[in-house]
Amino acid sequence: MKITKNIVVTIHYTLTDDNSEVIDSSQGGEPLTYLHGHGGIIPGLEAELEGKMLDDAFKVSIQPDLAYGVIDKNLIFRINRSSFADSKNIKTGMQVRGQLTKEGPSMIFWVKEVNNEDIVLDGNHPLAGQTLHFDVKVSELRNATKEEIAHGHVHGPHGHHSH
Template sequence: MNIEENKVVGITYELKVSKTDEESAPFSAEIRDKDDPFYFLFGSSGLPEKFENLLLQKKVGDTFNFTLEVEEAYGEADDEMIMALPKDQFTSERGFDPTMLEEGSFLPLMDEDGYSMQAKVVKDMGSDLLLDFNHPLVGFKLHFDGEVIEVREASEVEIAHGHVHGEHGEDH
């Protein structure tokens, strides 16, 4: 079975990142091995379009090795995605531990539609937190080296919800 729209895809990979303006070799940012593979719903993943295009029509056992340029991946940082929010929105009653509010930490958040997102704490400004909602990989070239380990039909529920369910996805 080939990777195409509305298929659940399982892959293993090593992701290395590099900056366009630096001469240094790419450095490892993430490894998803057979003990912790990555699963997504092809066509609804929210991953860069070029990433999915380069996997299109691959099947179990196929390997891949490609680089996404910054503009093909998550682009450059957007200053409008950096904003100050009142610190009192991040209380223990709302599930936030004080250590989560330290500079450099990533806060697990939800948008108004209930979708998971995260923000990096840039600075504690007293009564406000300066948060960066840009994707953590903005400004980086992404170098993928991996293998397709599973391709299956997505269920009607997975297609309707736009994500993988079950063992390698969400249960709700």
């Protein structure tokens, strides 16, 4: 069986950054299971998995535009501390929830910088702008059910949805 659209794929992986620091890994934990061809994982990794077979192992580096995107400067805001009710409790690396406009949807921002005057909030994905280095092994393959294909995601033991 080859990996192609509508195959349920399970992989073990280790993800490192440009400095070889491990960002995420399935080693010693649950492998990742997804429905191939439905955009369930980042585009660069999905493209690399196309045509692979059970037990295939490979390494691939994925540029930001095929991973979590390039950094959008319009999502980075420098805001005066006085605008925050609880600025004393805001620390670098924290996540805060906010809106870009009064009626806009609520979104997650990372606190990028805190100084005496300002707090810098970043609405980009934490991995935006980064080249991602994956070490992957295909550990399980099966055909998707009709229901999984209709939903566009995996059900069952390794799936994220139980409906």
